[in-house]
Amino acid sequence: METSYSYLGAKEMKDIDDELMADLRYSVYQLMELAGLSVAQSLYHYDKELGGSDGKKVLVIVGPGNNGGDALVAARHLKFFGHSPVVYRVYYPKRPKKDLYEELVTQCENLEIEFIDELPEDITTEAYDYILDGIFGFSFSGSIRAPFDDVITKMGASDVPIASIDVPSGWNVDEGNVNGTFTPSMVISLTAPKKCMEGFTGAHYIGGRFVPKPIIDKYSITLPEYSGLDQFARL
């Protein structure tokens, strides 16, 4: 297993994402499906390593952007894997009306995945086994505005282990936890780890096995190695 790999900055990651969808002609549907699948598989794998059984209650916290889309895809696959996702959507100032998100929500509803309109005051280990953090991804910067501040505070106060998609929500992508929010138990980096993950000591997974050679060459990046047919790797 290759143990050295690149950490990407926010700007570089945005360029790569743009390029994948423009010149390299990936659709957001494909990238999000593969990303969300790898998130669900990573969490499944992590839970199994801890000796877990099926039927885990996973509180999936869904933000307004692509990180939230990845979370909705992950919720759908977790349900197929035998777990019990519960979805909470947090929006500001109102729900986006994008077709893509409406579609992903409909897909979850048709699997009888539960949606809740309010977060409980305390997110307890009696109610949930994991929190899947899909609020902000690599495009977040600045300070944490309402209503996200309350949600992130509740997550930090909870004893439930948090698995963050790509970047822990509220962290600066380049500089890490400068806003002083929670530290997740687990992070699933997508495409490549971001700079904020240097020195992270929790469980670190990678997903998004779709980065083609032109990207690797152009940005001189070293990716973690996947094995066999796996869509994720434990780093």
Add this chain to the structure above:
Amino acid sequence: METSYSYLGAKEMKDIDDELMADLRYSVYQLMELAGLSVAQSLYHYDKELGGSDGKKVLVIVGPGNNGGDALVAARHLKFFGHSPVVYRVYYPKRPKKDLYEELVTQCENLEIEFIDELPEDITTEAYDYILDGIFGFSFSGSIRAPFDDVITKMGASDVPIASIDVPSGWNVDEGNVNGTFTPSMVISLTAPKKCMEGFTGAHYIGGRFVPKPIIDKYSITLPEYSGLDQFARL
């Protein structure tokens, strides 16, 4: 492992596919990505069962419809898994200009997957380890017209093991091999096995782990069981 499952007719399968994309709001990108991924994983798994190593040469024969799209997605994932797909596109009367196919082809080209413009007269085991048959799927019926007849004849004359996506090309979806074409070594049924697969004695895999409860209930179908986080199952 549940050993009894439904075999779907052509009409029923078309209704289910339409319904997935209309009422249930799956995009063709999502379904094709998950289907193609499961095809690549199944072939990878089959080859490993036979003691195979990496770097297998897979001749991917791509037809003009969704079965060809699944094949292009599978070629991309096979490349990530360490195999060497070579793509031959067979069209009648000319190449479709659909964005989706152009995108899938571009994605393969950017992985440096080889495309060939003509099939060799003999498809030999010296040149190829497998043929991945993505010519026709569940919407094929009637007789086999040019130029597909020649291609299918060459496949039948070859000693290279054939893996068919969803339905062996040229077979009647409900009635089986009434046109007297080849019998593949392996079939990866998508969504659910079709009627033509009853009594099939080769290696039988299932992929397309995305069928939601409203479909299962409405059509009273019993699906094969998947295990853990797998996107395919060996039946």
